[in-house]
Amino acid sequence: xxxxxxxxxxxxxxxxxxxxxxxxxxxxxxxxxxxxxxxxxxxxxxxxxxxxxxxxxxxxxxxxxxxxxxxxxxxxxxxxxxxxxxxxxxxxxxxxxxxxxxxxxxxxxxxxxxxxxxxxxxxxxxxxxxxxxxxxxxxxxxxxxxxxxxxxxxxxxxxxx
Amino acid sequence: xxxxxxxxxxxxxxxxxxxxxxxxxxxxxxxxxxxxxxxxxxxxxxxxxxxxxxxxxxxxxxxxxxxxxxxxxxxxxxxxxxxxxxxxxxxxxxxxxxxxxxxxxxxxxxxxxxxxxxxxxxxxxxxxxxxxxxxxxxxxxxxxxxxxxxxxxxxxxxxxxxxxxxxxxxxxxxxxxxxxxxxxxxxxxxxxxxxxxxxxxxxxxxxxxxxxxxxxxxxxxxxxxxxxxxxxxxxxxxxxxxxxxxxxxxxxxxxxxxxxxxxxxxxxxxxxxxxxxxxxxxxxxxxxxxxxxxxxxxxxxxxxxxxxxxxxxxxxxxxxxxxxxxxxxxxxxxxxxxxxxxxxxxxxxxxxxxxxxxxxxxxxxxxxxxxxxxxxxxxxxxxxxxxxxxxxxxxxxxxxxxxxxxxxxxxxxxxxxxxxxxxxxxxxxxxxxxxxxxxxxxxxxxxxxxxxxxxxxxxxxxxxxxxxxxxxxxxxxxxxxxxxxxxxxxxxxxxxxx
Numbered sequence: 188x189x190x191x192x193x194x195x196x197x198x199x200x201x202x203x204x205x206x207x208x209x210x211x212x213x214x215x216x217x218x219x220x221x222x223x224x225x226x227x228x229x230x231x232x233x234x235x236x237x238x239x240x241x242x243x244x245x246x247x248x249x250x251x252x253x254x255x256x257x258x259x260x261x262x263x264x265x266x267x268x269x270x271x272x273x274x275x276x277x278x279x280x281x282x283x284x285x286x287x288x289x290x291x292x293x294x295x296x297x298x299x300x301x302x303x304x305x306x307x308x309x310x311x312x313x314x315x316x317x318x319x320x321x322x323x324x325x326x327x328x329x330x331x332x333x334x335x336x337x338x339x340x341x342x343x344x345x346x347x348x
Numbered sequence: 349x350x351x352x353x354x355x356x357x358x359x360x361x362x363x364x365x366x367x368x369x370x371x372x373x374x375x376x377x378x379x380x381x382x383x384x385x386x387x388x389x390x391x392x393x394x395x396x397x398x399x400x401x402x403x404x405x406x407x408x409x410x411x412x413x414x415x416x417x418x419x420x421x422x423x424x425x426x427x428x429x430x431x432x433x434x435x436x437x438x439x440x441x442x443x444x445x446x447x448x449x450x451x452x453x454x455x456x457x458x459x460x461x462x463x464x465x466x467x468x469x470x471x472x473x474x475x476x477x478x479x480x481x482x483x484x485x486x487x488x489x490x491x492x493x494x495x496x497x498x499x500x501x502x503x504x505x506x507x508x509x510x511x512x513x514x515x516x517x518x519x520x521x522x523x524x525x526x527x528x529x530x531x532x533x534x535x536x537x538x539x540x541x542x543x544x545x546x547x548x549x550x551x552x553x554x555x556x557x558x559x560x561x562x563x564x565x566x567x568x569x570x571x572x573x574x575x576x577x578x579x580x581x582x583x584x585x586x587x588x589x590x591x592x593x594x595x596x597x598x599x600x601x602x603x604x605x606x607x608x609x610x611x612x613x614x615x616x617x618x619x620x621x622x623x624x625x626x627x628x629x630x631x632x633x634x635x636x637x638x639x640x641x642x643x644x645x646x647x648x649x650x651x652x653x654x655x656x657x658x659x660x661x662x663x664x665x666x667x668x669x670x671x672x673x674x675x676x677x678x679x680x681x682x683x684x685x686x687x688x689x690x691x692x693x694x695x696x697x698x699x700x701x702x703x704x705x706x707x708x709x710x711x712x713x714x715x716x717x718x719x720x721x722x723x724x725x726x727x728x729x730x731x732x733x734x735x736x737x738x739x740x741x742x743x744x745x746x747x748x749x750x751x752x753x754x755x756x757x758x759x760x761x762x763x764x765x766x767x768x769x770x771x772x773x774x775x776x777x778x779x780x781x782x783x784x785x786x787x788x789x790x791x792x793x794x795x796x797x798x799x800x801x802x803x804x805x806x807x808x809x810x811x812x813x814x815x816x817x818x819x820x821x822x823x824x825x826x827x828x829x830x831x832x833x834x835x836x837x838x839x840x841x842x843x844x845x846x
Contacts, residue, residue: 240520243519
């Protein structure tokens, strides 16, 4: 039986350390104010947070090195992880497109198109094409009626409604 | 008591009943939909309350408030996505319990706890509102800062086994709040000249990103791996088992007191109340290791505390005209729309309105319990909707919810990106609760630290010499040291025995 793969925290700790370093660096570019005094400056909390972020990232990095050594041969590579998460990245891009077209095409059309593609991708082999179509129409029309008519919430109107 | 009698005649009529129950139902729906909050519900309904008159208008708003605060537990338990900020903590144990096939049991516990917390705070509001308001007045920037630090100490409890990841998650939450204008002088930070970033990252996109979107991404992976079938207990019990209620009596009391007291403090809010109650319950529990795995004590603490905030938050609003949070600010607006002046004079000049609010709060809690007891068996079926239909539907709801709070398209992008970050963090076993804790408490700590320093330049001693502040800071130290201390005592006792 194949051993369960382990994800290394090292790349993430490096990213968090970089974030902390960037936060610290850019805190020098805040506008000065004459009303600030010792211990009460605009940059006080950002710098404290940045330093703590860097310190805890280093601690986690050290812990991660130890853990990776214990799990040698079982560490999942970045490409393996990307392959594993393919469906997540596809949905991320699809939702990005939905947001992009949300105000351009309007709620109803963009929701209809989004639901068709999302249900098709997620329900492959589980649902027929006319089922997808019915679901897409039902979700877009019912949610429009629910939000816009029943709850009186403003939704983007776009090209149709 | 005389206020109550005055209020009863206004609320206990057919019309009054219809308005109040409509408000509660609307609140439950708003609370249950991720991205829709009590604030949005009240904002939408506020203009209509003008035509309803003060008694029915206010009772409708209170109905929404109570309904939405409790309704958040529905999505928090069934799909792991908190319907409102108040139910973030409910996801920690509610969702794992639902995943074990005990969704109805978790919901029943949550609804009953909501009733207890809500009723407790309503009774406190009726009995000792003015004297409690005086306590809130004793809170200066030093006490608020100390409260923030005390709240942050909860990280130790909600981080699970990996404390370093918990602290990092809280720091990520704090870092998110640093973008935008600083809370004291409005100096832009990390905006890089981008106007969208000037207002910072709002609560809803952050919350929906880290909880809703990240959860959707996690579920997606399960769908693609064919692990999307969830066991489901079909029977909903209106009351949780008697032995659980008996076992939870101190939990109910402790969480109700915490919720009510935190509710009284303006700006603290229900999320902080449930975080603190969860932490204290875990510390008092005989089985702290079960927390986070679908343990009943966690659900009871979170839901009792967040609903106990409702009555508490009305205390400063009614007695001092200080709104505790966004929702009570809107209800305050509802009072002024009808020409009423909140504050001490409200009790003198408009005793009937005060009474109507008291009665409405009591009845709203009972109605919330009854409605949810009836409707929950239908809501619970959400869990058996196939994921390929449910997940796109959740994204549609979250997108609309996120959009309607500010009508800023930038918020939608933020929530999407936060979702991916949340997913990556969750994959690396980072607890997501501390992110919200950091997000909520970061600005409180910064604002009140700076206000404290600015009001008494070069005098830092006030943070530790004012009694309430000192007590809270000592509480924070104790809270952090408690678990390691308890473990070391246990170890020593074991060693002695052997």
